[in-house]
Amino acid sequence: MPADQLALPLSLAAAGGLVGAFAVMRRMALASDALSHVALPGIGLALILKINPVIGGVAALLAGTVLVWALERRTGIATEALIGVVFSTALAAGSLLASGEELVEALFGASRAPGPAETAVGLAACAVIVVFMLRARDRLVIALVSQDLARTAGIDVARLDLLYLTAFAVTVALGLRYLGVLLMGSLVIIPATTARYLARSLRGVLGWSVALATASMAGGLAGGAAFHVAPGPLVITSAAVLFLAAVVLMRRR
Numbered sequence: 001m002p003a004d005q006l007a008l009p010l011s012l013a014a015a016g017g018l019v020g021a022f023a024v025m026r027r028m029a030l031a032s033d034a035l036s037h038v039a040l041p042g043i044g045l046a047l048i049l050k051i052n053p054v055i056g057g058v059a060a061l062l063a064g065t066v067l068v069w070a071l072e073r074r075t076g077i078a079t080e081a082l083i084g085v086v087f088s089t090a091l092a093a094g095s096l097l098a099s100g101e102e103l104v105e106a107l108f109g110a111s112r113a114p115g116p117a118e119t120a121v122g123l124a125a126c127a128v129i130v131v132f133m134l135r136a137r138d139r140l141v142i143a144l145v146s147q148d149l150a151r152t153a154g155i156d157v158a159r160l161d162l163l164y165l166t167a168f169a170v171t172v173a174l175g176l177r178y179l180g181v182l183l184m185g186s187l188v189i190i191p192a193t194t195a196r197y198l199a200r201s202l203r204g205v206l207g208w209s210v211a212l213a214t215a216s217m218a219g220g221l222a223g224g225a226a227f228h229v230a231p232g233p234l235v236i237t238s239a240a241v242l243f244l245a246a247v248v249l250m251r252r253r
Helices: 007-025 029-049 053-075 079-097 100-108 116-145 147-152 157-174 176-198 202-227 232-252
Strands: none
Touching: 007 116, 007 157, 007 176, 007 202, 029 053, 029 079, 029 100, 029 157, 029 176, 053 079, 053 157, 053 176, 100 176, 116 147, 116 157, 116 202, 147 157, 157 176, 176 202, 176 232, 202 232
């Protein structure tokens, strides 16, 4: 893959590493993975309307995120439970709207590179996500420890949760082209889980998560280019190999 086409996926991996680190610390790993599936009906509808499927995926993910956030505030049901309900409904609706090769690409990603406009928008979005996560990390940690403490400190917990879920949704949406709805959540979660195992501080978790996600993306892209296949499965395989290597290394220590 040409160097100019590597900027977006590697930036995406860095953003995913930061978002995933807090998803793991909030014990939202499985729920966060399920949230990525909410993009499927939007992708299916976009294919029917013959528009960019990424646009449909972004719209569906943002709508699903706001729905989960609003329902949690009104009902008190846990976020992961609500994501599970929305996920299963979206997956069923998406399978009705997309079919054949288009469905396979939506689920597992494709090898086609995005155009210049999509790349520019994606890079800008990744930059915003990275800046937000770094600036909000202390508030996110306080809210993670105690929401009452966060409110006492003047933190708007509801708004912070919405912004975090939105950052997660946009990160997933940007990765749909490369990994699809079934695999993108794994790129967010596996490197962050590995980082949580390796590091003993917040800075270490964030650093390791970004490094591992970026390395996994680079390995998958290189393998996809070498074997002329979609990079998505190879990206996740690379992340899994790094996780197993970390487990072996730490146990030997």
